Amino acid sequence: MSSLTALQELIHSKFGIDPATLDPQASMREKGFDSLALVEFLFAVEDQFGISVPDEYSGIDTLAQLAEVVDKLVAAKPPAV
Numbered sequence: 247m248s249s250l251t252a253l254q255e256l257i258h259s260k261f262g263i264d265p266a267t268l269d270p271q272a273s274m275r276e277k278g279f280d281s282l283a284l285v286e287f288l289f290a291v292e293d294q295f296g297i298s299v300p301d302e303y304s305g306i307d308t309l310a311q312l313a314e315v316v317d318k319l320v321a322a323k324p325p326a327v
Contacts, residue, residue: 251319252311253291257309260290261312295320 254265262282268277274284291297291312297319306312 248313249295249316250309252294252307253313253316256290256294257287260287268309271308271309272314274309275307291316297323 250270251265254268257268258265263277264325274287279287288299297316299319300317303308303315306315
């Protein structure tokens with residue numbers, strides 16, 4: 247299951263952007279996210295999904311790319327005990 251919908255809802259709750267206007271393939275920077283907003287959003291993503299996004303993914307620019315990374319990191323998490 248893709249995290250894309252949850253990411254769109256998180257953007258809506260944090261920044262008030264209508265999820266219907268978010269093209270998963272479009273650059274988040276082109277949607278008006280500056281570097282600070284992207285970092286803030288990434289921290290929120292880490293909190294929501296209980297993951298830590300490694301620095302190697304710092305070039306993520308679209309929601310589709312972020313959803314792919316989140317899905318990969320969530321799948322790799324050890325099961326809760």
